[in-house]
Amino acid sequence: MTRYYCPFCSIRYQxxxxxxxxxxxxxxxxxxxxxxxxxxFKKIIGFVATLAFLTPLIIMIFFVVKDFDDDKTPxxxxxxxxxxxx
Ligand SMILES: [Zn+2]
Numbered sequence: 001m002t003r004y005y006c007p008f009c010s011i012r013y014q015x016x017x018x019x020x021x022x023x024x025x026x027x028x029x030x031x032x033x034x035x036x037x038x039x040x041f042k043k044i045i046g047f048v049a050t051l052a053f054l055t056p057l058i059i060m061i062f063f064v065v066k067d068f069d070d071d072k073t074p075x076x077x078x079x080x081x082x083x084x085x086x
Contacts (some may be wrong), residue, residue: 004033
């Protein structure tokens with residue numbers, strides 16, 4: 001994955017060259033390449049939006065699994081009788 005890109009050319013057809021003085025330039029238009037930031041503002045907004053949609057689902061799954069793990073049988077024998085004869 002390259003971290004440099006030309007803002008004027010299509011991303012699919014970018015050819016990266018190094019000029020005589022060592023600067024990375026675009027092979028098509030000859031403009032200097034721009035360094036792509038690792039984490040930009042769009043990625044942070046997307047991550048927050050994804051968390052906003054997934055957090056309720058994760059919490060729901062957690063409580064459903066916790067509910068299955070709880071022992072639901074009553075310890076009082078009279079309540080078992082009430083449950084079976086009603
Ligand atoms: Zn270019």
